[in-house]
Amino acid sequence: MRLDQQTDIFFFFFLSISHISTWVWNVFDLYFLFVYFCPALYLCRDFRYKRFAERLAQLEEAEGAFDYFTLSYRSFGIQRRSDNGLVLREWAPGAEAVFLTGDFNSWEKQSHPFTQKEYGKWELYLSPKVDKSPAIKHLTKLKLVVLTKTGEYLFRISPWAKYVTKTLDAITYDWTHWDPPQPYQFQHPRPPRPSSLRIYEAHVGISSPEEKIASYRNFTRDVLPRIKDLGYNCVQLMAIMEHAYYASFGYQVTNFFAASSRFGTPDDLKHLVDTAHSMGITVLLDMVHSHASSNTEDGLNYFDGTDSCFFHGGSRGNHSLWGSRLFNYSSWEVVRFLLSNLRWWMEEYHFDGFRFDAVTSMLYHHHGIGTSFSGNYSEYFGIHVDEDALVYLMLANHILHKLYPQCITVAEDVSGMPGLCRSIEEGGLGFDYRLTMAVPDKWIQVLKEVRDEDWDLKNIVQTLTNRRRGEASITYAESHDQALVGDKSLAFWLMDKEMYTNMSALTAMTPVIDRGIQLHKLIRLLTHSLGGEGYLNFMGNEFGHPEWLDFPRKGNNESYHYARRQFNLVDIEHLRYRQLYAFDRDMNLTEDKYGWLAAGQAAVTTLNQADKVIVFERSNLLFIFNFHPCNSYIDYRVAVEHAGKYPFTRDLQKTSTL
Numbered sequence: 001m002r003l004d005q006q007t008d009i010f011f012f013f014f015l016s017i018s019h020i021s022t023w024v025w026n027v028f029d030l031y032f033l034f035v036y037f038c039p040a041l042y043l044c045r046d047f048r049y050k051r052f053a054e055r056l057a058q059l060e061e062a063e064g065a066f067d068y069f070t071l072s073y074r075s076f077g078i079q080r081r082s083d084n085g086l087v088l089r090e091w092a093p094g095a096e097a098v099f100l101t102g103d104f105n106s107w108e109k110q111s112h113p114f115t116q117k118e119y120g121k122w123e124l125y126l127s128p129k130v131d132k133s134p135a136i137k138h139l140t141k142l143k144l145v146v147l148t149k150t151g152e153y154l155f156r157i158s159p160w161a162k163y164v165t166k167t168l169d170a171i172t173y174d175w176t177h178w179d180p181p182q183p184y185q186f187q188h189p190r191p192p193r194p195s196s197l198r199i200y201e202a203h204v205g206i207s208s209p210e211e212k213i214a215s216y217r218n219f220t221r222d223v224l225p226r227i228k229d230l231g232y233n234c235v236q237l238m239a240i241m242e243h244a245y246y247a248s249f250g251y252q253v254t255n256f257f258a259a260s261s262r263f264g265t266p267d268d269l270k271h272l273v274d275t276a277h278s279m280g281i282t283v284l285l286d287m288v289h290s291h292a293s294s295n296t297e298d299g300l301n302y303f304d305g306t307d308s309c310f311f312h313g314g315s316r317g318n319h320s321l322w323g324s325r326l327f328n329y330s331s332w333e334v335v336r337f338l339l340s341n342l343r344w345w346m347e348e349y350h351f352d353g354f355r356f357d358a359v360t361s362m363l364y365h366h367h368g369i370g371t372s373f374s375g376n377y378s379e380y381f382g383i384h385v386d387e388d389a390l391v392y393l394m395l396a397n398h399i400l401h402k403l404y405p406q407c408i409t410v411a412e413d414v415s416g417m418p419g420l421c422r423s424i425e426e427g428g429l430g431f432d433y434r435l436t437m438a439v440p441d442k443w444i445q446v447l448k449e450v451r452d453e454d455w456d457l458k459n460i461v462q463t464l465t466n467r468r469r470g471e472a473s474i475t476y477a478e479s480h481d482q483a484l485v486g487d488k489s490l491a492f493w494l495m496d497k498e499m500y501t502n503m504s505a506l507t508a509m510t511p512v513i514d515r516g517i518q519l520h521k522l523i524r525l526l527t528h529s530l531g532g533e534g535y536l537n538f539m540g541n542e543f544g545h546p547e548w549l550d551f552p553r554k555g556n557n558e559s560y561h562y563a564r565r566q567f568n569l570v571d572i573e574h575l576r577y578r579q580l581y582a583f584d585r586d587m588n589l590t591e592d593k594y595g596w597l598a599a600g601q602a603a604v605t606t607l608n609q610a611d612k613v614i615v616f617e618r619s620n621l622l623f624i625f626n627f628h629p630c631n632s633y634i635d636y637r638v639a640v641e642h643a644g645k646y647p648f649t650r651d652l653q654k655t656s657t658l
Contacts, residue, residue, distance in 0.1 A: 045419060045427025051387060052394040052424060059335075059395075066399055071347075072340040073257060077160030078136070080179060084128040086135055090158060091333050093120025094306035095146045100124055102142035102175075104135060109145050109153065120304075120333070140177045148305030157255065157298050159310070159337065164242055164254075164298065165261045173244055173254065173298040176261075184267040188277040190352055191233075193406040196597035197433070197534035198588050199284070200232040201479055203239055204263045204272075205246070206549065207539065209568045211560035213246075216268035220275050223539070226567065227281060230542060230581070231588025234282040234408075236355055238480065240269070241288060244295055247551035249480065251357060252324060253288045254299040256341050259349070266349075273350050282352045284408060285345050289338050289396075290358035291324040301325050310334055319361070321369060329362075329388040335395070342396060346404060353400070353408030356431075360415045362389040373415045380417050390429065397430030408432050410474055421471035436475045436532050438463055443477050443523060447493040452519070453629050457609055464531040465601065475532030477524050478541055483549045491544030491580075494519055499546040503569075503576045515629075517576060520544055521583050522625060528587055529623055530602050530616060535591075540565040542584035543577040594619050605639040615639070622646050 056066065063069035079087045092098055098114040105111050114122035126135035136142070144156040157164060163178035207223045208214035227235055239250025242258040250260075259269045276283050292310070293299040303309045311317040311325040319326055328334050345351045361367040365384050373379055393411075400407045411420055411431040422428025442463040446455060467473045478490050491499065494516035502513045528535045546569070550562035569577045591597055599619035606615035612628035615638045622640060626633065640646070 048387065048390060048394070049424065049427045051391050052398070055391055055395060056398065066339075067403065069336060070339040070343045070399055072336050073160060073344045076340075077158050077162070077257070078177065078179075080134055084132055084134045086126040088114070088124040088126070088158075090114065090122045090144065090160075091120050091337075092122055092146060092304035092309065093333075094149065094304035094309055095122070096149050096151075097147040098122045098124075099145040099147075100142065101145055102136070102177075103140045104137075104142075107143075134179070136177050136179075138177065138179045138181065142175045142177055144175075146304055150305070152305065154302070154305060155297060156303055159255075159300055159303060160257055161255055162257050163261060163266060164258045166244075172295075173242070178266060180267070184270040186270065186274050186277075186350055188274050190350060190406065191277055191280045191282055193352075193408065194233045194282060196591060196595050197234055197282075197408070197474065198232045198591065198597070199234045199236050199474065199534065199536040200227045200230070200539060201236045201238065201536055202227075202539045203249070203480070204237065204260075205239065206563050206565055209564055209566045211564060213262055213560075214564075216264040216272045219263075220268075220272045222567070224272070224276055224279060224281065228279045230585045231592055232537070233280065233592075234284060234352075235276060236284040236286060236536070238286045240285055244293065244298055247553045248293075249484075249551070250286060251288055252293040252295075252322075254293045254295050256292075256300075256337075257344055270349055277350070282408065283350075284353045284355050284410070285349075285351045286357060287342070287345075287354035288357045289327065289341070289392075290356075290362045291319050291322060291326055294318075294323055294325055310337065319367060321367075326361075326367075327389075329386070329392040335392060338392065339396060339399060342400060343403075346400070346407070352406070353404075353410070353432075355410040355412065355435075356393070356396075357412050359393070359411045359413040359417075359420075362386065362393065363413070363415065363417055368415060371415075375416060377418070379415065393429050393431075394424050398424050401430065410435065412437070414438075416468070418468065419471075421468075421473075433472045433474045433534055435536075436464075436467060436473045438466070439475055439527060439531055440478050440482055443490060443527075444482060444487070444493065447490065452515070452627070453612075455612070455627060457612060457614055457627065458607055460526075461530070461604060461607060461614060464527065465604070467532065467601075469601075472534065473532035474534040474536050475527055476536040476538075477527040479536060479538045480549070483538055483541065483545070488548060489541055489545060490523060491516065491520055491541070492546065492548070495544075499544070503546075505574045505576055513576065517544075517579060520580060522627065524584065525587055526614070526625055528591065529596055529618060530604075533597055535588075535597060537584070540567070543570050543581040545569075594621055596621060603641065605641075611636075613638075617641055 059066055059069055076089045081087065088100060090098060099110050100112040101107050101109055112124060114124040117123055129135060144158055146154040146156050148154060157173065157175040161175045163176045164173040165176045166173045202223065204216055204219045205213045207219045240259055241250065241253045242255035242260045243250050243252050244254045245252050246262065259266050273283050294301050296302045300310045307313050307317060310327060312328045317326050327338070342354065363386060365386050397409055400409060409431045410433045412435050413420055414437045419428035421431045421434050424430040442460065446460065483489050495512055498510060498512045502510045545565060547562055550556055552558040552560050552563055569575055570581045596619035602616040602618035604614070604616040606613060612626065614625040616623050617640065624638065
């Protein structure tokens with residue numbers, strides 16, 4: 001369907017009138033007219049849809065179909081034919097020559113040269129051995145040798161490598177050929193897409209109480225049953241794509257097609273996903289297509305000896321704050337690489353969708369650096385928007401939803417880009433959900449700066465309900481960001497050092513712990529029920545994990561003490577962490593019963609600042625919150641949409657009196 005052009009003309013006219021009335025016409029103002037309002041006319045939703053449609057048509061014409069184009073992981077890297085012959089294909093447009101070396105040829109640097117093809121591609125064929133087995137066997141160590149235009153030999157890992165490993169004494173990762181004789185066979189189908197999405201955000205490596213890197217198998221055995229018990233129907237896995245630097249939390253990706261080997265083998269991860277599906281749990285992957293690690297020997301950076309192979313050349317290709325490389329989304333081969341990467345994780349590992357990280361950095365040439373977004377539409381339409389990145393995201397969502405109708409895509413965007421979660425046919429970007437990133441920031445700000453009795457409930461409710469109509473949101477009171485060292489979780493802000501001494505039910509309840517536990521419950525339930533169309537929790541925060549998160553690094557003497565989640569605290573019967581855990585479980589199970597996340601936005605009927613009372617209706621439920629530090633109320637009158645008797649639900653009574 002085509003967009004109504006009158007809508008875009010009216011949009012431009014509205015912006016122009018609202019600004020022209022305050023302008024003094026001079027050369028300076030004419031410059032701003034050109035920068036802000038002319039782009040608003042032609043870089044509007046209709047223009048974006050046209051660019052997307054043109055790009056998709058070009059792709060289909062040149063490659064035959066987008067299905068074939070996005071399955072390029074079956075033709076690039078190492079491919080084994082039915083006769084066990086091996087075909088290797090790489091894209092290295094800046095290379096003078098490319099060779100393959102490794103265990104199979106005693107690391108001879110130039111004995112196996114690739115043949116140069118058109119468009120910067122290189123190919124090599126290895127015939128089977130005499131015994132008909134492949135020339136390169138499973139778990140063989142390999143390297144590409146790239147001869148640059150300046151005569152330098154570079155050792156590189158294939159961008160399409162499916163498995164990379166590192167020994168304890170090594171600095172960089174090795175390309176390890178993954179071709180098991182008996183590939184993993186999935187046993188369970190994907191579960192139906194949840195109508196109410198309750199996400200458990202998790203990191204495999206920190207999922208054990210022990211001071212070590214936990215494994216995929218540990219997570220499958222010990223954590224998945226907890227997620228199921230808590231009532232979450234979706235797990236979002238962080239740091240799965242291989243990243244050389246553990247402390248990057250997985251956001252400095254080096255190898256995009258490789259599952260992190262520090263947690264186990266690819267088959268171990270497949271078993272994790274398969275087991276989650278057997279429990280009815282949807283599995284999302286934290287997808288980082290916004291930037292890449294600047295590593296060269298085990299990353300994409302300077303792969304062919306140039307700084308512009310996968311990335312923008314010069315300063316445009318470098319993120320000034322993250323020290324990482326920025327993809328060139330206008331490049332045909334980069335789009336092939338990234339879209340095929342999405343298909344790889346869906347096809348090979350049976351993930352159910354993605355949470356796209358740092359979408360704000362992708363959408364704007366300024367990457368959100370030093371920019372505060374007020375909501376003015378000139379911030380979203382203009383030459384400061386990276387239209388190539390925007391079209392890439394439209395392509396990604398189009399392909400994912402066409403090929404996998406049940407696929408879920410979530411955008412992490414702090415800017416509030418309009419249409420982010422509207423359909424592509426409407427000129428939107430096609431995401432299913434966006435994260436309400438202002439909500440956790442608001443809770444932290446309130447806890448840091450304001451006493452309980454002085455909370456501005458109107459401001460809190462405004463933050464929880466201030467989202468774009470018709471665009472679904474995932475809300476959360478806190479995520480991994482708030483758990484990192486240098487910040488505190490909600491529980492730690494509320495109870496601080498007393499969590500170390502007074503969380504035992506064998507001792508008297510102190511005012512700090514009593515207040516902290518009750519506010520922890522209220523904050524999470526209010527956010528859950530009022531803040532969005534989906535809910536997210538970071539692992540351990542459901543029971544008030546007492547410590548921050550800090551990965552091993554030089555600054556902490558490579559300690560794993562804070563790089564873990566102490567689930568053992570929930571298993572000790574006399575500790576009050578069990579109360580928070582039980583409340584979180586009952587909250588999710590109550591939502592599962594009544595389905596408020598799948599219902600329309602709540603109607604707030606009472607917001608009494610003096611009484612500290614919030615009342616709203618959603619999904620045929622009446623929610624009443626009393627945040628007053630001292631007062632309880634009897635026969636409190638509130639407005640309701642429909643007159644009648646409203647029985648008190650017992651679903652949460654076991655763990656809290658609200």
